[in-house]
Amino acid sequence: MTGRRPAADRDPGLQPERTRLAWRRTTLSGTVVAVLAAKTALHDGASPPAVAAGALCCALWLCFVRIAHRRIRTLASDNRPPALAPAYATAAALCTVTMAVCGAVLVL
C-alpha cells in the first residue's frame, strides 16, 4: 500500500500524487464535454447523425478514462514513476480532437 512505504522513500514534493490529480481533473473536464455532447445530441428531435456523434463522444470519453486509469496505475506502482509514454499523450490529445470534430457535426 502507498501509505506503508518508509517516509524517506516518499517524494517530498508529492509529484506522482499531483500528477495523478491532474489526470483526474482532466477526466472531469472530459466528462463535462461528454455530458454537453449528449445533451446536444438528444436536443432537437435527435436525428441519426446527431445520435451517432453523441455516442462517439461518449465512447471517446470512455477511451480517455481508460488512458487516465492506466497512467494512474503506472504512477501509483513506483516511487520514481517513468515518464508518460508519447502514445498515451497522443491518444489523449486525439480523443480531445475527435470530440471537437463530433461537436462540429452536432452544431451544424
Place this chain on the structure above:
Amino acid sequence: MIEFARNVRLWFAPEEVRREGSTPDYRFSLANERTFLAWLRTALALIGGGFAVDQFLPDLRWAWRVGLALALLAAGVLCALRAVNHWVRCERAMRRGEDLPVSRFPALLSLVVAVVAVAMVVVVLVGWEG
C-alpha cells in the same frame, strides 16, 4: 513546417524520444506531463464552451451561434494538438539538456479568447435587441 512533421512522427514513436540524450529527473518529466494535462483541460474547456454556446444561447441568430461555436471548437482542436506537440518538444529538450522551447501560442490563445469574449458581449447585446 518540416520541424512540425518531424514532431508529429515523434508523437507516435515512443522509442525514438527515448533514444536521444539521457533520462531527466522523473520530477521534471512529471511536471511536463502536468503542463500537458493543463493544456488539454484548456482544450476541453474550449470545446465545452463551443457546446455551451450552441445549447444555451438559443435566441441568437443561427449564423452567429454556429460561427462562435465552431470558432471555440476549432480553438480547442488547435490547443489539444499544440499541447501534445509542446510536450514532445519539452521532453526532447530535457533529454538533450537544451533550453526548453519558447512559444507564441499562449499569447495567441489569450488574444483569441479575448476576441471571442468581446464578440459574445456584442452578440448578447444585439441578440437582446433583435
